[in-house]
Amino acid sequence: MLTRVTLAAMAALFLAGAGVGGTAMAQDPIKARKDGFESNKKAMAEIKDLLGSDKVAQVGPVAQRMSAFGAQIPTLFPAGSDKGDTKAKADIWANNADFAAKAQAFEAAAKGLEAAAASGDKAATAKQFAAVGGTCKACHESYRAD
Helix, strand or coil: CHHHHHHHHHHHHHHHHHHHHHHHCCCCHHHHHHHHHHHHHCCCHHHHHHHHHCHHHHHHHHHHHHHHHHHHHHHHHHCCCCCCCECCCHHHHCCCHHHHHHHHHHHHHHHHHHHHHHHHHHHHHHHHHHHHHHHHHHHHHEEEEE
């Protein structure tokens, strides 16, 4: 039998858990992913400028933001978020395992970019930056309507 204290504790845990993910769940997934992808686009431009200015060390924190976003990508396409102002193709939901794999490839490439930047090797960082761009292109070709 559940006591009032046990019920109160369970309710507190539930509400605390809802608070952790509540903001993300309450936000419109289409808006959340658009904001994330726009931020990612700006990060790519920022990295291009940093590499052009020989500021390789400053690429790392930007790449870290990108890899953090990469980890979130699969969660930003819940069932039912294919309707509305979105360029997401229905193939995302039909081929979700491949879509998730492409998101993981992007995340891994962004982490590789962070590591390359930490090495201070501009050529290696530029090469990894191109690899990140390649993961973006691979996903867009399959899953983004233009």
